[in-house]
Amino acid sequence: MFNNAMGLILADNKKITLGELSGPRALSAVPFAGRYRIIDFMLSNMVNSGIKNVGVLTYNKYKSLMDHLGTGAAWSLDRKNDGLHILPPYVNSEATNINGDEELAGVLDFLRTSRTTFVIVANSNVVLNTTFDDMIEAHEKSGADLTVMYNRDATKFGSPSYILDVDEDGFVKDMLYNPQKAASNKSSLGIICLRRDMLVDIISKQMSHGITHFGIHSMVKMFDELKVYAYEYAGVALRINSVQTYFNASMNLLNESVRDDLFWSGEPIYTKVKDEAPTLYFETSDVKNSILSDGCRIYGNVEDSIIFRSVTVSKNTTIKNCVVMQDAHISENCHLENVILDKNAFVRPGVRLVGHHDYPVVIGKGAGI
Amino acid sequence: MGRTDVVAMILAGGQGARLGVLTKRIAKPAVPFGSRYRIIDFPLSNCVNSGIEIVGVLSQYQPLALNTYVGNGHPWDLDRNNAGAYILPPYQRSGKSDWYKGTANAIYQNKDFIDDNNPKYVVILSGDHIYKMDYAAMLKQHIAKGADATVAVYEVPWEEAPRFGILNTEGDDSIYEFEEKPAEPKSNLASMGVYIFTWDVLRAALIKDEADPNSNNDFGKNIIPMLLSEGKKLFAYRFSGYWKDVGTISSLWETNMDILDKPEEINLVDRSWKIFSRNPVKPSHFIGKDGRVKSSALTDGCRIHGDVEHSVLSESVIVEKGAVVKDCVLLPGVVVKEGAHIERCIVDFGTVIGKNVKAGPNVEGECAYTNHKICSQGITVFERGLIIKDNAVIPANSMIDSDIEVSDEESVIQSTFRV
Numbered sequence: 121m122f123n124n125a126m127g128l129i130l131a132d133n134k135k136i137t138l139g140e141l142s143g144p145r146a147l148s149a150v151p152f153a154g155r156y157r158i159i160d161f162m163l164s165n166m167v168n169s170g171i172k173n174v175g176v177l178t179y180n181k182y183k184s185l186m187d188h189l190g191t192g193a194a195w196s197l198d199r200k201n202d203g204l205h206i207l208p209p210y211v212n213s214e215a216t217n218i219n220g221d222e223e224l225a226g227v228l229d230f231l232r233t234s235r236t237t238f239v240i241v242a243n244s245n246v247v248l249n250t251t252f253d254d255m256i257e258a259h260e261k262s263g264a265d266l267t268v269m270y271n272r273d274a275t276k277f278g279s280p281s282y283i284l285d286v287d288e289d290g291f292v293k294d295m296l297y298n299p300q301k302a303a304s305n306k307s308s309l310g311i312i313c314l315r316r317d318m319l320v321d322i323i324s325k326q327m328s329h330g331i332t333h334f335g336i337h338s339m340v341k342m343f344d345e346l347k348v349y350a351y352e353y354a355g356v357a358l359r360i361n362s363v364q365t366y367f368n369a370s371m372n373l374l375n376e377s378v379r380d381d382l383f384w385s386g387e388p389i390y391t392k393v394k395d396e397a398p399t400l401y402f403e404t405s406d407v408k409n410s411i412l413s414d415g416c417r418i419y420g421n422v423e424d425s426i427i428f429r430s431v432t433v434s435k436n437t438t439i440k441n442c443v444v445m446q447d448a449h450i451s452e453n454c455h456l457e458n459v460i461l462d463k464n465a466f467v468r469p470g471v472r473l474v475g476h477h478d479y480p481v482v483i484g485k486g487a488g489i
Numbered sequence: 490m491g492r493t494d495v496v497a498m499i500l501a502g503g504q505g506a507r508l509g510v511l512t513k514r515i516a517k518p519a520v521p522f523g524s525r526y527r528i529i530d531f532p533l534s535n536c537v538n539s540g541i542e543i544v545g546v547l548s549q550y551q552p553l554a555l556n557t558y559v560g561n562g563h564p565w566d567l568d569r570n571n572a573g574a575y576i577l578p579p580y581q582r583s584g585k586s587d588w589y590k591g592t593a594n595a596i597y598q599n600k601d602f603i604d605d606n607n608p609k610y611v612v613i614l615s616g617d618h619i620y621k622m623d624y625a626a627m628l629k630q631h632i633a634k635g636a637d638a639t640v641a642v643y644e645v646p647w648e649e650a651p652r653f654g655i656l657n658t659e660g661d662d663s664i665y666e667f668e669e670k671p672a673e674p675k676s677n678l679a680s681m682g683v684y685i686f687t688w689d690v691l692r693a694a695l696i697k698d699e700a701d702p703n704s705n706n707d708f709g710k711n712i713i714p715m716l717l718s719e720g721k722k723l724f725a726y727r728f729s730g731y732w733k734d735v736g737t738i739s740s741l742w743e744t745n746m747d748i749l750d751k752p753e754e755i756n757l758v759d760r761s762w763k764i765f766s767r768n769p770v771k772p773s774h775f776i777g778k779d780g781r782v783k784s785s786a787l788t789d790g791c792r793i794h795g796d797v798e799h800s801v802l803s804e805s806v807i808v809e810k811g812a813v814v815k816d817c818v819l820l821p822g823v824v825v826k827e828g829a830h831i832e833r834c835i836v837d838f839g840t841v842i843g844k845n846v847k848a849g850p851n852v853e854g855e856c857a858y859t860n861h862k863i864c865s866q867g868i869t870v871f872e873r874g875l876i877i878k879d880n881a882v883i884p885a886n887s888m889i890d891s892d893i894e895v896s897d898e899e900s901v902i903q904s905t906f907r908v
Contacts, residue, residue, distance in 0.1 A: 154773030155789070193563070383772040393564075393768035397757035398524030398786040398801075400749070407782055413773040414525065414788055415758060427773075430758070 125238040125256060126202075126316065127166035127174040128227070129159060130336065131185055135280045136245055139363045140484040141462060146178060148244035149185040150366070151445050151463070153373055153382075154413040154428055157188050158360060160391045161247045161382075166240060167195050168387035169251040173202035175230045177334065179209050194392045205230055224327050224334050231320050239319050241336055243310030247369060248357040249386040252313065255351050259313050262290065264349030266314040268340050271352065274305040277359040282308040282337050284350050292348040295340055306350065309357055310336050356381035367460060367480045370426050370443045374409055396429050404435050420450070428463075441477060459483065493572060495628065496608040496688075497541045498599070499532050500592050501616035502549030507737045509863035510872035510890045511837055515554035517736070518616030521820045521838075523748050523757070524786040524801050526766045527558055528735060531621070532614045533565045533574070534764045539624040542572035543606050546616075547595045549579055549588060564767045577602060591706030597695040608688050613708065615682040619744050619755065620732040621762050627726045628685055637690040637721040640664065640713065641683035641728050653679035654709045656725050664723040667713045678725055680709060681732060690721060731755045739866050742835060745801045745818045749784050769804040769821070779810050795825065812842075815849075822908065826879070833866070833885065837873035839908035846901075848883035857895040858887040874908040877901055 132146040141150050148159035159176070166174050174197060178185060185206075191197075192204030207226050231239065238259075240252050259267035268284070275281045275298070284306040285294035296303060322339060331338070340348055356378050358369035372378050383389065396415030401407065405418040412418070415430035420437035427433070428445045434452040443460045450456065451469040458475035461467070462485040471489055475481035483489060505517025512520065518529035529546070536544050544567055548555050555576075561567075562574025577599050579588050589595035596603075596613065603611060610631065612624050622641070631639040642656055650671070657666040657676045668674070694712055698704050704711045716723060731754045733744040747755065757764060771790030776782055780793040787793070790805035795812035803821040808814055813830040822839040825831065829842045832849030836842065850867035864870055867885035871877070875891060881901040883889065891905050 379772070379775065388770040389772070390770055395564075395763050395765045395768065396525075397764075398748070398788045399774070400752055401782045401785050401787070403784050405783065407776045408780065409776070409778045411773045411775050412787070417758075 123170055123172065124236050125169070125171050125240055125252065125313070126231075126234045126236045127162075127171045128231075128239055128241045129162050129166075129174065129176045130241070130243050130334070131159060131176050131178045131182065132180070133243060133245055134333075136361055138360070138366055140482045141363065141366065141460065142181075144181070144485050145184040146181050146244075147360075148176075149182075149188055150360070151428060152247060152360075152366075152370070154411045154426055155394075156389060156391045157185075158247060159185070159188070159244055160389055161249065162242050162244060163195050163197075164387065164389045165248070165250055165252065166242075167197065167390065169240075169253060171240065171252075172197070172199060173205075173234055173236065175205045175207050175227070177207045177227060182206070182208055188392050190392065195390045202234075224323055224332060227334055228320065228323055228327075231316055231323070234316060236316055238313055239316045240311065240313050241319070241339075242312075243336055245360050246309050246311070246357050247360065247382070248309070248353065248355060249382045249389060250353065250355060251387065255311075256313055258351050259349060262349040263347065264291065265318060265346040266312055266339060266342075267349040267351050268292065268336075269309045269311040269351050269353050270306045271309060271354070271357050272305045273307045273357070273359065274302050275299070275307070277307075277361050277365050279361060281361075282310075282340070284308055284340075286350045290350055292340065292343045292350050295337070295343065297337075306352075308337065308340060309353060309359075312336055312339065314339075358382075363460070363480065363482060364478065367443065367458075367477075371424070371441070373411060373426060374424060394429055405433075420452075434469075443480075462487070465489070493543065493606070494609040495541050495612060495624075496543045496545065496603050496606050496610075497532075497536045497612040497614060497624070498545045498547060498577075498596055498603070499529065499536075499614045499616050500547050500595060501529060501555060502547050502552075502589050502595060503617070504550040505617065505736060507863065508741065509738060509860070509870055509888050511738075511741075511835070511870065512551070513872065513890075514551055516548060516550050516552060516616075519555040519558050520735075520741070521803050522619065522735065522741070523745060523755075524788045524803055525768075526764060528619065529555070529559070529616045530565075530764050530766045531619050532616060533559075533562075533567070534762075535620075535622050535624060536612075536614075537565050537567065537765065538762050539622075539628075541612065541624060542567065542569055543608070544574045545577045545599060545602055546574060547577045547589065547599065549595075552576075552578060558767055560767070565765045575602065591704075591711075592708045593695060593698055593704075593712050594706035596691075597699050597706070600692060600695060603688065603692075611686050611688045611691055613682075613684040613686065617736050618681065618732060618734055620681075620728075621730060621755065621759075621764070622683065622728060622732075624683075624685070627683070627728075630724070630726050631685045631687075634724050635722060636685075636724045637687050638713070638716055638723045639685045639726050640723065641681040642678040642725045643681050643728055643732050645677050645679045647674070647677050650674035650677045650679065656680055658725050662725045662727070664713075664717065664725055667709065667717065669709060678727075681728060682709075683728075684708060685726075690716070738835065738864055738868055738870055742818060742833070742866070742868050746799070746816070748786055748801060749799060771804050777810075780808070795827075820873075831869075834869045834871065836871040839873055839906070840871045840875045841877065842871075843877045843879035843881060843903065845879060846877055846881045846883070848881075848885075848887075850885045852882055852884045854884045856884050856887060856901075857899040858889050858893060858901070859884065860888040861886055863888050874906045876903045876906070878903045 131148040197204035399416040413429040501518040505512040567574035774791035777794040795808040828845040
């Protein structure tokens with residue numbers, strides 16, 4: 121635990137869309153693993169590292185994210201000093217272009233008022249449970265200007281992938297974006313650490329060169345000017361770059377070793393609490409190899425699925441290989457296979473819906489079928 | 490909503506001795522209930538849902554778990570600027586200091602707290618019932634009738650009336666007599682232990698009661714009869730929803746089972762009257778390929794690889810492959826090892842049921858732990874923090890208590906740990 125770092129989470133990613141799932145919300149606010157949103161993992165990682173000052177940088181669609189984060193109390197970030205700061209784009213009458221340099225100006229202010237030495241900056245397309253103590257220690261020891269976390273997933277999660285070419289001392293000498301043929305299997309996890317004053321310098325310099333977008337890999341790409349060290353993460357890291365990888369990451373949770381790494385061996389993952397009732401399994405239910413959350417009423421069959429809070433699965437209905445989000449209602453005599461049901465979806469009696477495990481069917485938020 | 494002319498006081502200091510080992514380390518209101526809750530969540534949530542924002546929690550017996558649980562009241566939205574949840578333990582003062590002698594004395598000792606909030610009305614609640622009740626509706630009647638005190642009553646079957654404190658009323662529901670456990674009841678209106686007093690009236694009564702050295706300082710036994718003898722206006726408030734006392738092992742077990750057998754009665758999924766609780770920080774629960782769950786309630790952190798039937802499981806319970814759990818109430822962190830078969834058991838925090846342990850009504854006879862005083866109806870209770878020996882056989886109506894001295898041969902406890 122250290123108090124010498126602050127955190128900055130980039131809540132959305134212009135390169136990644138999850139189709140209907142990210143339509144109504146930022147990437148980091150997409151529900152995941154039964155009772156979480158993707159951002160819960162990175163926020164918890166930061167808090168579990170002793171970080172008490174976290175900025176969440178957003179640029180649009182931030183309503184559900186703000187509902188979720190609130191005052192930050194669920195992560196113990198409702199503090200008098202520091203705490204949680206949501207950084208929406210500055211929009212004023214003179215500059216209505218919200219993708220302009222207001223985004224960076226807002227970040228600069230936030231960084232300048234902090235007193236910590238280091239900053240951890242993270243994208244929100246990766247789910248992992250870690251603390252950053254070891255990474256910062258490695259960063260200091262290496263004498264690098266910037267350290268980037270990677271693992272050996274290479275390109276298997278598809279675009280966007282940033283493959284690192286690392287020299288024998290562990291420094292980055294090249295970075296390739298979505299290469300046809302990967303130079304190595306070292307793929308950036310989109311998490312960096314560096315000194316806060318250096319980040320302020322980099323951003324100021326970028327602004328004066330007319331660069332308006334704040335991106336982690338645009339900084340890693342500065343390996344010609346800066347010493348960029350690569351730090352390997354050996355634990356489970358689930359990348360979410362598309363509907364397909366979202367679905368795969370969800371199904372991966374059914375592996376005991378993945379659940380152990382994400383939930384049981386490290387620090388706790390915090391999320392907004394909902395005070396739902398316990399889940400009730402009725403006499404007719406049959407549930408196998410599935411994750412279920414509170415407040416559900418299960419009368420039917422559930423197999424190999426992830427069920428979020430307050431979902432109803434009615435009698436004579438089978439849910440197989442599905443992700444069913446909060447408050448969805450599935451009526452009697454339905455058969456759903458390889459389907460992602462977003463929040464509040466309603467499935468009428470007798471509906472049969474089968475996707476392919478490589479291409480799940482997505483039913484949007486609040487849809488009735 | 491949000492009335493600051495009302496203060497609620499929850500009497501949470503009692504030991505709850507009839508719950509045996511379950512209340513050895515924690516006060517009764519902090520005992521887990523219904524998979525996700527503690528008993529005190531019900532009166533606390535009722536207060537908040539009724540718009541009462543100043544809630545005193547009177548703690549005395551084993552207060553640590555209760556104080557930690559209630560904390561600053563945040564889970565119930567009771568962390569307000571000028572209101573909220575206040576833990577009120579007995580305290581030292583110049584001259585003398587006392588434990589809470591009785592329910593009325595507990596309020597008497599905290600009359601400064603109530604005075605400081607300057608309420609018109611005080612709601613007195615107990616921390617040992619499972620029910621959802623709108624105290625605002627009761628207060629409305631109290632005000633409309635111009636009452637000095639209003640007592641919530643519940644119509645019990647006539648044959649059960651002798652077990653309760655019974656209120657005898659006139660046609661307009663005004664109370665003329667209170668009888669504690671009458672052999673021949675004149676009415677079947679049982680006091681629920683929920684009172685609303687006009688504070689001036691109660692304040693004067695508490696001072697008078699305190700001056701009487703022969704008083705038990707109890708609301709039912711002393712304060713209500715005193716107000717009646719003084720000719721004060723007391724009314725009954727009829728409540729007809731779900732209401733269960735969880736003061737004994739068998740009633741605690743039955744009330745847990747009600748969640749499974751008649752979920753619509755207590756209706757925990759009603760979003761207009763949520764029961765709030767301090768939520769555990771655990772992932773969603775998991776049912777494995779070999780797991781089988783029927784007619785049961787589960788919550789976060791459970792991992793089920795065995796058979797669970799007609800049982801209520803709290804957070805982070807593990808049931809291993811080949812284990813059978815039937816008609817049980819398992820509290821947070823309990824582990825049931827491979828091949829164990831337990832029925833009608835209440836297992837407290839963290840206890841590990843060893844491999845192939847057999848416990849429940851299928852096991853006949855008696856053992857060193859048999860306790861008919863606390864346990865009945867074939868229910869077996871395990872203390873918290875025990876590791877039960879593999880292959881142990883435990884007859885029904887036992888209370889597994891690490892303080893009972895038994896020979897190594899008879900003992901079913903391998904070791905204990907602190908939870």
